[in-house]
Amino acid sequence: MPVFRLNDELIFPPVALSEANGLLAIGGDLRPERLVLAYGQGIFPWFGEDQPLLWWSPDPRLVVFPEKLHVTRSMRQIMQHAVFSITYDRCFREVITACRASRRVEKETWITEAMVDAYCRLHDQGIAHSVEAWQNGELAGGLYGVALGRCFFGESMFTRVSNASKAAFITLTRALQCRDFQLIDCQVDSTHLQSLGAELLPRTMFLDIMTKSVNQPAQQGSWQEWS
Numbered sequence: 001m002p003v004f005r006l007n008d009e010l011i012f013p014p015v016a017l018s019e020a021n022g023l024l025a026i027g028g029d030l031r032p033e034r035l036v037l038a039y040g041q042g043i044f045p046w047f048g049e050d051q052p053l054l055w056w057s058p059d060p061r062l063v064v065f066p067e068k069l070h071v072t073r074s075m076r077q078i079m080q081h082a083v084f085s086i087t088y089d090r091c092f093r094e095v096i097t098a099c100r101a102s103r104r105v106e107k108e109t110w111i112t113e114a115m116v117d118a119y120c121r122l123h124d125q126g127i128a129h130s131v132e133a134w135q136n137g138e139l140a141g142g143l144y145g146v147a148l149g150r151c152f153f154g155e156s157m158f159t160r161v162s163n164a165s166k167a168a169f170i171t172l173t174r175a176l177q178c179r180d181f182q183l184i185d186c187q188v189d190s191t192h193l194q195s196l197g198a199e200l201l202p203r204t205m206f207l208d209i210m211t212k213s214v215n216q217p218a219q220q221g222s223w224q225e226w227s
Contacts (some may be wrong), residue, residue: 002157003024005056006028008029010034018056019160023055024055024057024074025055030118032125034118035146036148039046044056044057044108046112056187059202061183061198062188062190064196064198065107065184066176066181066182068199070196076109084163084167086133086172087134087227088132090132090227091132091134092128099111099143099156099157099158100112100116101158120147124205125220126148126220130143131172135164141161141167142157142168143169147218148218149214149215150181152183154184154187162195173201181213182209182216185210
């Protein structure tokens with residue numbers, strides 16, 4: 001199947017036309033309108049620092065249903081003892097930059113400078129959000145992603161202190177459940193996220209649930225008050 005080349009027009013090909021590995025299209029840009037359109041169709045950008053802009057829609061898709069969150073006994077103890085203080089949208093750029101730094105160490109970053117700037121623009125519009133885990137006043141870990149309707153699309157997480165990113169994810173998932181979010185998209189398979197209750201869905205099933213979730217009303221804006 002050929003990979004589609006995007007131009008300035010805000011349009012994506014049907015995800016069913018993606019390659020076996022999930023690659024759907026190449027090119028385009030990272031303006032907010034295109035990113036929102038992509039996420040709303042189950043598509044996300046993922047490319048290396050020396051690669052062109054690549055757009056993906058993998059099959060199967062890793063997701064977490066908030067009500068199925070799995071918390072181990074050790075993590076329950078950490079949460080009960082409030083080892084970390086969790087906030088939302090307090091320092092988005094710092095969180096995404098920390099995610100980028102951790103991926104660069106692992107030599108697998110897709111969070112380029114252009115990606116950082118693009119998601120910061122989404123954050124300014126109240127569409128992208130960060131979750132921060134603090135310990136002794138220092139940023140210990142966190143994550144960021146995109147929220148559309150009642151669906152959260154997780155992008156990346158980092159940790160500087162053991163279990164900090166897990167605490168951020170658990171707290172976020174519980175908060176999303178309380179606000180009737182129906183789905184957390186985790187994109188591709190990860191044993192780390194499966195330990196927290198993530199499961200693989202066929203793409204057709206994912207798209208059906210995601211579309212219904214995205215089309216539900218949700219208040220756009222900062223999540224700082226969730227803290």
